[in-house]
Amino acid sequence: xxxxxxxxxxxxxxxxxxxxxxxxxxxxxxxxxxxxxxxxxxxxxxxxxxxxxxxxxxxxxxxxxxxxxxxxxxxxxxxxxxxxxxxxxxxxxxxxxxxxxxxxxxxxxxxxxxxxxxxxxxxxxxxxxxxxxxxxxxxxxxxxxxxxxxxx
Amino acid sequence: xxxxxxxxxxxxxxxxxxxxxxxxxxxxxxxxxxxxxxxxxxxxxxxxxxxxxxxxxxxxxxxxxxxxxxxxxxxxxxxxxxxxxxxxxxxxxxxxxxxxxxxxxxxxxxxxxxxxxxxxxxxxxxxxxxxxxxxxxxxxxxxxxxxxxxxxxxxxxxxxxxxxxxxxxxxxxxxxxxxxxxxxxxxxxxxxxxxxxxxxxxxxxxxxxxxxxxxxxxxxxxxxxxxxxxxxxxxxxxxxxxxxxxxxxxxxxxxxxxxxxxxxxxxxxxxxxxxxxxxxxxxxxxxxxxxxxxxxxxxxxxxxxxxxxxxxx
Numbered sequence: 391x392x393x394x395x396x397x398x399x400x401x402x403x404x405x406x407x408x409x410x411x412x413x414x415x416x417x418x419x420x421x422x423x424x425x426x427x428x429x430x431x432x433x434x435x436x437x438x439x440x441x442x443x444x445x446x447x448x449x450x451x452x453x454x455x456x457x458x459x460x461x462x463x464x465x466x467x468x469x470x471x472x473x474x475x476x477x478x479x480x481x482x483x484x485x486x487x488x489x490x491x492x493x494x495x496x497x498x499x500x501x502x503x504x505x506x507x508x509x510x511x512x513x514x515x516x517x518x519x520x521x522x523x524x525x526x527x528x529x530x531x532x533x534x535x536x537x538x539x540x541x542x
Numbered sequence: 543x544x545x546x547x548x549x550x551x552x553x554x555x556x557x558x559x560x561x562x563x564x565x566x567x568x569x570x571x572x573x574x575x576x577x578x579x580x581x582x583x584x585x586x587x588x589x590x591x592x593x594x595x596x597x598x599x600x601x602x603x604x605x606x607x608x609x610x611x612x613x614x615x616x617x618x619x620x621x622x623x624x625x626x627x628x629x630x631x632x633x634x635x636x637x638x639x640x641x642x643x644x645x646x647x648x649x650x651x652x653x654x655x656x657x658x659x660x661x662x663x664x665x666x667x668x669x670x671x672x673x674x675x676x677x678x679x680x681x682x683x684x685x686x687x688x689x690x691x692x693x694x695x696x697x698x699x700x701x702x703x704x705x706x707x708x709x710x711x712x713x714x715x716x717x718x719x720x721x722x723x724x725x726x727x728x729x730x731x732x733x734x735x736x737x738x739x740x741x742x743x744x745x746x747x748x749x750x751x752x753x754x755x756x757x758x759x760x761x762x763x764x765x766x767x768x769x770x771x772x773x774x775x776x777x778x779x780x781x782x783x784x785x786x787x788x789x790x791x792x793x794x795x796x797x798x799x800x801x802x803x804x805x806x807x808x809x810x811x812x813x814x815x816x817x818x819x820x821x822x823x824x825x826x827x828x829x830x831x832x833x834x835x836x837x838x839x840x841x842x843x844x845x846x847x848x849x850x851x852x853x854x855x
Contacts (some may be wrong), residue, residue: 501649503647503648505650530734
């Protein structure tokens with residue numbers, strides 16, 4: 391049994407999000423809107439050793455299979471993440487996250503003067519551009535600091 | 543131009559721009575042919591930020607097309623001061639008018655407004671974002687003086703917060719224009735504008751002084767360094783007074799240099815420039831009428847076509 395399996399046990403059915411950049415697991419849960427209130431079992435491993443990333447986070451959500459569109463938004467903060475769909479302890483599907491064309495309602499605009507920060511009844515919407523995301527309303531570009539602007 | 547709204551200059555193709563400017567020229571040549579063209583229509587002027595000339599320019603342009611205007615008035619005396627959202631305000635006003643002209647202090651306000659209404663929205667300035675109708679009249683002025691290709695244009699002043707600059711720079715990429723940006727380091731064009739310029743492969747160069755590039759320019763577009771855009775008054779005072787031109791400065795320029803300014807100016811263009819052949823800023827302001835007439839005519843025509851109704855000529 392490998393080191394990280396000792397820390398976070400196997401699940402019977404659900405989704406395992408692996409190879410998340412160290413320190414981003416809680417942001418992953420925030421983006422997915424998972425806070426435990428749904429009653430699913432949720433396990434989080436943070437800063438576990440990884441051959442590929444050095445240190446990585448792992449998120450396991452029981453009894454819930456995440457769709458590709460749900461997880462694609464994770465590519466913004468965890469571009470190396472792999473998504474494993476588990477049924478009866480077996481990985482039946484293994485996918486990488488792919489960058490979506492746009493992201494709605496997940497990030498807040500860093501421009502304080504953007505109309506989306508003015509108490510309007512509107513979801514933020516960002517286009518995904520080459521090396522970041524761009525606000526559809528005020529055109530502000532957000533690059534390395536995306537995780538600081540998660541607002542869900 | 544097949545557009546429902548005018549929100550940013552980046553949405554405009556060369557063909558869109560030329561279609562509006564061609565129509566503006568027709569309007570200027572024969573304004574009587576356009577009088578009463580849209581009689582019975584109503585334009586709402588929604589200015590959430592102080593404006594004199596843009597508001598009057600749209601008001602006048604509308605009336606010359608036979609359009610009545612309704613004016614929201616000052617924000618202090620409107621329901622906005624009671625805390626109503628912009629989304630709600632424009633939804634209500636949509637019922638009063640066939641098109642909206644919107645100025646608002648927040649970037650992206652016109653985009654949000656356009657998402658909430660089905661009548662045409664014209665962005666008349668959204669914070670430090672865009673001011674595309676100003677750009678159309680700027681381009682009209684440049685075209686009437688030089689044409690719009692094989693040009694070298696210098697844009698000077700507050701390039702960071704200047705929405706007229708953001709729109710103009712984007713629109714110029716549709717033409718064969720070399721752009722020089724002249725500003726203090728703290729007021730360089732913002733990342734989002736630079737991103738769009740690079741995406742188009744535009745020829746741009748940035749400078750902190752006018753003098754080295756002045757003699758290359760066909761057009762010098764001067765903007766006011768705006769106090770109200772500075773979070774910090776010290777920063778404003780530090781750069782205010784720089785980037786001022788006078789008649790003597792322009793002795794080194796080409797004889798046919800066109801000096802433009804979106805107005806109002808404070809002291810960045812000395813009054814003695816007014817007496818030179820370079821001064822084009824009052825002509826530029828006057829061009830707001832035929833250009834905004836052409837723009838409103840186009841947008842209302844597009845809206846009517848969308849409704850499937852014939853325009854009565």
